[in-house]
Amino acid sequence: MENAIYIDSLSKEFKLYASRPGLKGAFRDLFTRNYHTKVAVDSIGFSVKQGEMVGYIGENGAGKSTTIKMLTGILTPTSGKIIVNGMNPHKDREKFVNTIGVVFGQRSQLWWDIAVQESFQLLKKVYKVSDKEYEEHMGHVIETLDIGPLLNKPVRKLSLGQRMRCELAAALVHNPPLLFLDEPTIGLDVLVKLKIRNFLKEINEKFNTTILLTTHDLSDIEALCQRVIMLDEGRVIYDGALQQLKESSDDKKELQFHFLEDINVPELEQLTIDIGVVWRKGGTMKEFIALVPAKDEKIAELIGRIVTAYKVRDMKVRETTTEEIIRNIYEKGNVVQV
Structure with a gap:
């Protein structure tokens, strides 16, 4: 299987202007300016196989969007190598853009004051899509995303959820083999998110579309991606299976016990002192919560x-969520070893 994306030692630096404080500083800035270099992406490398759905995650300012902009040819790297769909995004610009689709959650590729279908027709001309190909492919896209009733409406009159479904359809007018999604479900309600997720799964299965998904909504990652690449301060700190990330983290599981009799925390601590359990009181008089190392033998014991x-009336097991695991990794500042 060939790589849809290959990058090696990729870096991007920005030269930023720093103003001096006060009136005197402003006057000095007229003649000499202070600059400093900000490293947004710091010598990263990874590859994505054709047909993969990969989550690209990190905190604000970690370098995710900068990476996407370099992969799509919007920004030129300071150094390093990029090959996307067998081309250099910056040198083969005109040919390259015909092989990718891009959706930025906070930017629109649709024309604000014209009907959605007119935007689609303009994009059809831009990408030189034949009438037959357009009808076959976009007919299915429009039906699946349920945007038929929206085609005659100006983009400015659409709700956020309606617009994002149309944005996704617009990115697929030319049926690209590679799709970049930067916060595609930001601010959307649960039903719209579900519709978009199901559609992305379908095009991945039907057309073997490669998808690189950047999002802060980790439920999107869990629903769509088996592999995640985690970025922190411009560097890759984890690249591997989402399930392996969960298993390798030193998280705890939370077990909630509801007893039929009166019990206190010291009793429970004495009973489980050698297992490494942390006990705390629950929401009711006979409810207690145990935090136990996430190992099967410890939980069973x-x-x-x-x-x-x-005598136990009820018991619930709550696994640590992916969001909590990733937040703990960032708080500790550790590179994940798997």
Whole structure:
């Protein structure tokens, strides 16, 4: 399987102007300016196979959007190598853009004051899509995204959810083999998100479309991507399977016990002192929560001891979410080793 994306030692630096404080500083700035260099992307490297759906995640300012802009040819790298769909995005610009689709959640590629279908027709001409190809492909896209009733409306009259579905359709007018999605579900309600996720899964299965997804909504990542690339301060700190990230993190599982009898925390701590359990009081008098290392043998041992020693009315197991795992990684500042 060939690579849709290949980058090696990719870096991007920005030269930023720093103003001096006060009136005297402003006067000095007229003659000499202070500059400093900001490294947005710091010598990163990874590859994405054709047909993969990869989540590209990180905090604000981590370098995600800068990477996307370099991969799409909007920005020129300071150094490093980029090959996307077998081409250099900056040197083969005109040919290259015909092989990608891009959706930026906070920017529009649709014309604001004209009907949606007119924007589609303009894009059809830009990408030189034949009438037959357009009808076959876009007919399915329009039906699946349920945007038929929106085609005659100006873009400015659409809600955010309606516009994002139309933006996604616009990115697929030429049925590109590679799709870049930068915050495509930002601000959308649950039903619209679900519709977009199902559609992305469908085009990936039907056309083997490669998708690189950048988002802060980790439920999108969990629903669509088996692999994640995590960025922090311009560097890749994790690249691998989402499930492996969960398993490798030193998180704990939360077990909630509702007892039929009166119990106190010291009793529970004495019973489980050698397992490494942290106990705390729950929301009701007979409810207690145990934080236990996320290892099967520890969890099994805890449950066995509790149900043997006490009468339990109910028990729930809550796994640490992907969002919590990733937040813990950033808070600790650790590179994930897997």
